[in-house]
Amino acid sequence: MWHTGVVERTVFPEICCPPGVEPTLSEAEAESLAAVLKAVADPVRLRLLNIVSQAGEACACDLPALLDRSQPTVSHHLKILVEAGMLDREQRGKWAWFRVRPERLAALGEALRPV
Amino acid sequence: MWHTGVVERTVFPEICCPPGVEPTLSEAEAESLAAVLKAVADPVRLRLLNIVSQAGEACACDLPALLDRSQPTVSHHLKILVEAGMLDREQRGKWAWFRVRPERLAALGEALRPV
């Protein structure tokens, strides 16, 4: 009798799982990218970026009316965007003016590419 | 005395604010874009996308170990990514396999450009 001792598999070996690929995104990188994305992933903050970007610059005084949110709420969202590096703040007299940082916005889009 | 009746301003009129620009991003658009961004704005889900993208496809069975998260937690994140349209799910026998939808990822980057 030939072929003794060889295991007979019923139908198929039910292999799982082939790949074994190394991630290219470290846990720390994922954490920091997620932090920036979270800063942008809010409807009010997206509209904020849109308004400031369209206007070139915007005074904080106009934003509560445009966004239909209270002044503290808008101030809160502005702070988050500034801290995330998406907006620049400049004091002029008693008013605060904001501009978007286009290179940071572009960098966000780029960071998504090789995810 | 020439120039009578003209209002003398102290120094400057303190104008605020010039722009008056119309937003190009509607409230509804901001809402839906934010929803997709929120789906991606999480460190575990970013690594998930990265792993699946690198491997071409991935079996759910491998992911809890790779991510150091429980099976229910990984299942939860996978569901969020599938519902956001970032992952496709395919059942093969008892196993669930996932692939990224590159066009959806690219679209996300694009949506950020004209914000």
Added chain:
DNA sequence: AGATCGAATCGATAGACGTCAATATGAAAT
């Protein structure tokens, strides 16, 4: 049908988030 095993759902919990009223801060004008 019954057993097995991978994956989804349920239930609970701790922490983060968006919102606003009230108050504090800061800068310019009086």
Added chain:
DNA sequence: ATTTCATATTGACGTCTATCGATTCGATCT
């Protein structure tokens, strides 16, 4: 100095989110 006005901060509240143990669902194999 005092007043005024724009913005930031604080405190509180309700909602959402990530996580996991326990359970259920579904598909395959015996």
